[in-house]
Amino acid sequence: MTAAAGAHVRRQRVQLTPRAALLALVVAVLLVYLFVPIRAYVAQRDKLNQLEHQTQILEQQKASLERQVRMLNDPQYLERIARECLGMVKKGEIGFIVVPEGPRIRLDPARC
Numbered sequence: 589m590t591a592a593a594g595a596h597v598r599r600q601r602v603q604l605t606p607r608a609a610l611l612a613l614v615v616a617v618l619l620v621y622l623f624v625p626i627r628a629y630v631a632q633r634d635k636l637n638q639l640e641h642q643t644q645i646l647e648q649q650k651a652s653l654e655r656q657v658r659m660l661n662d663p664q665y666l667e668r669i670a671r672e673c674l675g676m677v678k679k680g681e682i683g684f685i686v687v688p689e690g691p692r693i694r695l696d697p698a699r700c
Contacts, residue, residue, distance in 0.1 A: 604612075659665045670676040677683040 675683060
């Protein structure tokens with residue numbers, strides 16, 4: 589190959605035929621139409637993950653509340669809470685309050 593022929597090959601440009609242009613246009617349109625459903629799919633997956641996480645939290649809260657209901661249905665637990673937090677006594681008992689020396693001690697509100 590001569591130098592002139594090599595230069596001619598390098599200068600030659602790729603020409604876009606009408607058929608290739610139509611194919612490129614169809615591919616571009618398909619990509620645009622696929623973008624919307626893919627974006628919706630990703631958004632729905634994110635929402636689903638969010639709802640599953642929220643469901644787990646709510647199930648944990650439900651279990652905790654069910655434990656509390658069981659405890660509140662236990663007469664011994666109710667009696668202990670009434671005695672410790674409310675200072676209640678049974679009929680015929682005498683209630684005493686022991687006042688400690690030094691700084692005042694507060695009741696733990698989470699316990700009562």
